Amino acid sequence: MNKTPVVEHRTVEEARRDILTAFQRLPAERIALHEALGRVLAEDIRAPHDVPPFRNSAMDGYAVQAADVQHATPDQPVFLRVVATIAAGGTPTRPLRAGEAMRIMTGAPVPEGADAVVRFEETSDTWAPEERPPEQVAILNPVRPGDNVREAGEDVRQGTVVLPAGTRLTPAGLGVLASLGFPEVPCVRQPRVGILATGDELVQPGEPLAPGKIRNSNEYVNAALVRRAGGIPVPLGIARDTVEALTGKVHEALALGVDMLITSAGVSVGDYDFVKHVLAAEGEMHFWQVSIKPGKPLAFGLLRAPDGRSVPLLGLPGNPVAAYVAFEVFARPAIRKMAGLTPILRPTIKARLQEDVRNSGRRHYMRARVWRDAESGELRVSTKGDSLRVQGSGILSALVWANAFAIIPETTAHVPAGTWIEVELLDVPEHALPLIDPTVAQYEA
Structure with a gap:
């Protein structure tokens, strides 16, 4: 076995920057109009004739x-x-x-x-x-x-760019394309993302839960997050904790032509964390401890595919909430960049914290709930749900309750109630972003 790879320390910004530089927008493919809802145009669409075509x-x-x-x-x-x-x-x-x-x-x-x-x-x-x-x-x-x-051309004039490249197609956009006579359109190809869970302790839903075993929730969470981010999940099941099993699953993913591989677990410092060694043997990998909570252990690098491609891999932590947070912070923007979707980062707003919060030296993405106070009109945010353990990295149910992350900087040890803090919104549709904050800055890479 190879010697243990070196683990480097990264800030959130450094890790995200290095990850995103490895991703580019995928090439175009032609999509039938009936299948193009939500897809991103790869080229400008010019009107071949006036709409309406006659008075x-x-x-x-x-x-x-x-x-x-x-x-x-x-x-x-x-x-x-x-x-x-x-x-x-x-x-x-x-x-x-x-x-x-x-x-x-x-x-x-x-x-x-x-x-x-x-x-x-x-x-x-x-x-x-x-x-x-x-x-x-x-x-x-x-x-x-x-x-x-x-009048002829009252809606669209011949020769004008009616939908520019980068437009995400809505029902109205599809109607415009149909009125112009396009049966299909060039769209950015959706990234195919391999999803691999690792660990001897995992069993699939529907299998008996023997002593010492846990359900494989990460596969289903990550696959859903990939789809919601604009990609196509390619589930690969569970890789057991052997070099042979992990290597076989990595080769399976590469043979399926995935554009990215996401693993969960096996990138920490445990005795059975073989993922680091297998990945180091299959490509050029970096193993980081990121200043983020939850989700400190993270792996990223490029795998060598048989066809000569370099396929990015992101190794997430195994704890469900840590994997979810790491996906949102690092994997989601990479998938959206490949898919041509903008903005690639979720929007952030300011909200007034409802309780004292303490931090331990890493940037803490606390599961939170945001609402607008009926009397003052202020945005309020709370990190307290129905359980005192709501912020635990294994409390996946907290993410059902949460609609945001309350972001506590790594330089801040204590935030008193009443402080205005940065909040990252979850599940906000792109068309609603200007209503929330038209000046929100987006990461460009």
């Missing part, structure tokens, strides 16, 4: 020349001869002349010569059938040129 009616009514009806009133209507009906999908057969009207449906092309549409509700169509003039329509109110007419 059309915004209402069911009558196409007219506005000058003909400028003096129309309910008491003195203007009568126009009805010369045609234009349905949506149809086309006018001739121009409209003075003194004429054409019955027209919403979306139908406005005929040449017409400059406005009068709604049915403002014509003799509202009269009793026996009162309506034959082959004519009575216009009861005037219209101005352009009323109820949608």
Whole structure:
């Protein structure tokens, strides 16, 4: 066995910087429009034609020349001869002349010569059938040129960049692309992330829980976090605590073509933490103690794939909460960078702490809950849940309660109640970020 790898000390910023420099945005792939919701455009999308492509009616009514009806009133209507009906999908057969009207449906092309549409509700169509003039329509109110007419290119002009590269596709964005005739679009490929749990003590859900065994929760948490971050999880199951088992799982991940491998456990200083040795043999690895709580032990490096690729690996701690925090701080921004998603970091705000907090010399990501006080309107944050042990690195249920991390700096030993502190929000959709803090700074790499 190789000698024990050297363990280096890193700040959170140093570790995140070194990790993110190893990741780049993945190449593009073409995605069918029905499958593209939430994906990131890899290229600018230019409009190949105007939307709408022709001048059309915004209402069911009558196409007219506005000058003909400028003096129309309910008491003195203007009568126009009805010369045609234009349905949506149809086309006018001739121009409209003075003194004429054409019955027209919403979306139908406005005929040449017409400059406005009068709604049915403002014509003799509202009269009793026996009162309506034959082959004519009575216009009861005037219209101005352009009323109820949608001009060609009113929505999108031909040649304009309608959706720039980096746009995350929403239902409305997909509608715009469909209106422009795109059956598929170039999107940044979603990263495939291998998920590997390690340890002889682990059993899968559904298996008997023998003495000394625990459930493999990290695999399911990490796979869900990968999916929520914009990646595709590739679960690899459990690697037992032998060099052969770990090596086999690493080779399996590389053979599956993953873009990143995430392991949990085995990167600390225990007698059976073989992950460090296996990873050191399979690539260029760094083993760190990061000034973060929970989650001090962390491994990062590049594995050598058979096809010559260098595949980043991030080794997370084994304790469930420590693994969750380390994922959020280090793995999530890397996945989002590969997927072309921005911002890559979660937003932070300031909130007033509700109780005294003590710290032990590392940056503490305390599980917390944020709310807005009904009377003062202030944002408040508490680190106290239903259990006195809510901040333990094995108390996974605390993360069900939490909607944020209360961040206590490594330089601060004591924070009294009432202090405004930095809070990192969890599960905030990108479109809501400006509503929270439009000036929030994002890490760029």
